Amino acid sequence: MVYIRHMIRTQVYLPKELYQEVQLVAKKESKKSAQVVRDLLSEGLIRRKKKVTIGEAFLDLASVAVKGGPPDLSTNHDKYLYED
Secondary structure, eight states: OOOSSSOOOOOOOOOOHHHHHHHHHHHHOOOOOHHHHHHHHHHHHHHHHHHOOOOHHHHHHHHHHHHHHOOOTTSHHHHHHHHH
């Protein structure tokens, strides 16, 4: 979680279903809905920054294969490349 010293007030319109989900998470986690939104935005932005190019993914895959990766790597390479 990122602690921010200086906050900027902003207004965001949410679809009703999304608003209700935020409220539900806030209640379950005993947080204010604004904190839930900030946390989710931070997580989403971090995840977006971590995206790799297809070339980087193939290099990662190749390094796994060299180190004796899964025995089905040659037939299931798409699974290892694109599934979380």
